[in-house]
Amino acid sequence: MSRFRNLIHTSISSIRSSTTCKPSHHRPFFHMPISHFTTSTKSTPSTLPDLFSSNSSVLGPTEPNEKPRIVVMASGWAGCSLMKAIDTNVYDIVCVSTRNHMVFTPLLASTCVGTLEFRSVAVPLHRIQPVIDSTPGSYFFPARCTTIDTDDHVIHCETVTDGSGSNTLEPWKFKVSYDKLIIASGAEALTFGINGVKEHAIFLREVSHAQEIRRKLLLNLMLSDVPGISVEEKSRLLHCVVVGGGPTGVEFSGELSDFIIRDVRERYSHVKDYIHVTLIEANEILSSFDVRLRQYAMKQLTKSGVHLVRGVVKDVQSQKIILNDGTEVPYGLLVWSTGVGPSTFISSLQFPKSRGGRIGVDEWLRVPSVQDVFSVGDCSGYLESTGKQPLPALAQVAERQGKYLAHLLNQIGKAGGGHANAAGDIELGAPFVYKHFGSMASVGSYKALVDLRESKEGKGLSLAGFVSWFIWRSAYLTRVVSWRNRFYVAVNWATTFVFGRDISRI
């Protein structure tokens, strides 16, 4: 493969030197032969060997004298913490993902209402692992994996070109050979098969979702003031409904009520009495938290004007949702956050599965039925044979699994087992053990919950209020992966405190 790469590079340089016009600094303007464009285009086919025919859309297997290649599928918490900790002297890294950044998901809710900028919660991959795209053999490919061929150690991918204009390339298929494959493609938002959720609700899992929520919220605020709108429509437009009372739903509701209390009342005073937030949950809100904290959260949310409703959604229509008891809830903005389940891609894989349909892994996070395949994060769970329950779909689980697996792979690589089918008798050491560090959730108005118990039944510190909120902010700030983002988050928080939230709809 390296020879192949060299061959390409040589050919490229020869083309470039023959066709590119190197600007001379002292030559006067416009004396450059602009015909070099046409020349370049026309001459390329004849000077270039046919390296890039259909069968060259392959990043082929590594040679024994090359570094082994780790292929990481996706760039979420698990994949990124793994890539960060991989010893790049031992391995090359190829990341296949639809986005070139990691999203700091716990702070995503704050971006919808302008407390934080979108850029502050997106950490570019090169800040997580600088070798990607900058050293030979390590790449980022903007693509999604479609199938895995474990016999040949190859994944099949297709490029993603969404959101681009008309004159970009059509998506194309390519293959990447791996020595070690890490499936860390995460989970998908659960809709429980309810009609209309995917069409009308917005999830809160990607920066693009937060952007959509923000644009819609601000547009609704602006439209609700235009002559010709009925009182009914105005109330509907400004009714924000959140379905799902987990940490994401609660934090988003809290941010929204902060936004309403602090910013809407002052700046959109014509419509301030029409805007309302309703949080719908079928069971308890924040069910993983201590009962005392749950009650505190409920009280706090209610106090900030969030309307808490126990209900089960039956049907989602374009302007209203219908609950099981027949109640109709008109809405202008619907955010859906009822937990996650296996994605279509994960379900399509023919590996043994854990409870809940995730990829089944053993205690070393290997997919035991095949060679050199591992899985971490929300898409994986312990096989029943391990006698363990799948771990919760949390950022802290994913992050620690990624880190553990990176160290395991580093160790395997250093022992000479980095290449495909070479890790046979290497001692793996201790299996992955998850220790829960506690849970946190903000509930708006400078209040948060911190539950430091190891399990739901365990004992330990739990607290709520301003001190928790301070812990919540500090803890998240230290968890933000790059210094640049950390700096920006701190600046954003300070600016919001001083100037209020930004409401430009861009």
Added chain:
Amino acid sequence: MSRFRNLIHTSISSIRSSTTCKPSHHRPFFHMPISHFTTSTKSTPSTLPDLFSSNSSVLGPTEPNEKPRIVVMASGWAGCSLMKAIDTNVYDIVCVSTRNHMVFTPLLASTCVGTLEFRSVAVPLHRIQPVIDSTPGSYFFPARCTTIDTDDHVIHCETVTDGSGSNTLEPWKFKVSYDKLIIASGAEALTFGINGVKEHAIFLREVSHAQEIRRKLLLNLMLSDVPGISVEEKSRLLHCVVVGGGPTGVEFSGELSDFIIRDVRERYSHVKDYIHVTLIEANEILSSFDVRLRQYAMKQLTKSGVHLVRGVVKDVQSQKIILNDGTEVPYGLLVWSTGVGPSTFISSLQFPKSRGGRIGVDEWLRVPSVQDVFSVGDCSGYLESTGKQPLPALAQVAERQGKYLAHLLNQIGKAGGGHANAAGDIELGAPFVYKHFGSMASVGSYKALVDLRESKEGKGLSLAGFVSWFIWRSAYLTRVVSWRNRFYVAVNWATTFVFGRDISRI
């Protein structure tokens, strides 16, 4: 009108108090009657008088005992500087615009490559004029004006709902009565009727354009590294072509070359040799500048790797442009910045026009053929009868016209001429006089041009280099309208200097 408003407000409060369930803080969770939604929805039509039938989509004329209403069409430099300086004790302000923020256009080019955040160059309207949306009688409507009825002092508008999801309202039409109308809707990018420009090129006039350029540039960078791409395609994808050598085109080329030199070479080292910038101009670049500065700019751009080409574009296709001499220029990103001309809306208006098809105004910026209509900024120009040339389409012209007109209107309003058809014999004072403060343009690599001559033929200071760049930055920083944005721009510049540019594609 105020009575009408009161009537609505009273009706609304009675509905609200009868149907909204005010949460009690001590009541336990989920005891709230969730059926209030259905009740509310169903009861509204019966309790509400039919205030909002089709003919109520009107913001009717002001009464003599109310403040007169200034309607400002659009929120660019001219409209915003006017709104900022209007005495809100004298007038109510209604702004009709497709965006709720002003764009600090001179810094827009810097956002495409991540030197600045998008939010830093967007100034929300409420920071420019806080009364809008927060005091009765002053509004912002997200809409575009379709026709003007000068006899009845009414504009016809249609809401804009672009970019929102499926469950928002359909656009609707409404009317706004004005006492004074300010047409400040700007100009449109010129395409000279060249086929394909609108379909394939990106202009650089709105934040959305900068976002599109950024997304495309980063996607092209990422895609150019994926297996299966040919060398030809790679060179094409990474060829950025800028058409138009005015300040915008030059500054964008400079930013792009800075981005390539400082960020691409380091972070995308696989593809760094393929990325190129070409600037195509039919005449001289920066033709309004001193000849010495022009030469400096050309030298500087060439030194940073920008390929300067004199040529006339004949045809734009999806992956290449064709010049007049038949040269084909393949591109991956095409930015079009060849100046501006009258928009379709301005052309459709039946007012006398100035040279170049702008709305003709007299020396007090009035549209003389009708009562109470004024026009400022790029959409207006002196009538030939004034004996003056239309002023250049520059931010500084628009800004100063807006400010002048605000003072004129304040004076008219204080003299009792604020209402429609009431300004008959009020003394207007001195006409608008434009004094050119000079021109600036950055050319990348911490270099800029500053031309302080009053006219092209005049004498005065002109300088180029790092000192100019420093002046350029400082001058722009002080011109940024809000303190919040000023703070963010400064933080962005500092961050870019320390950490480099952000390359997350969100």
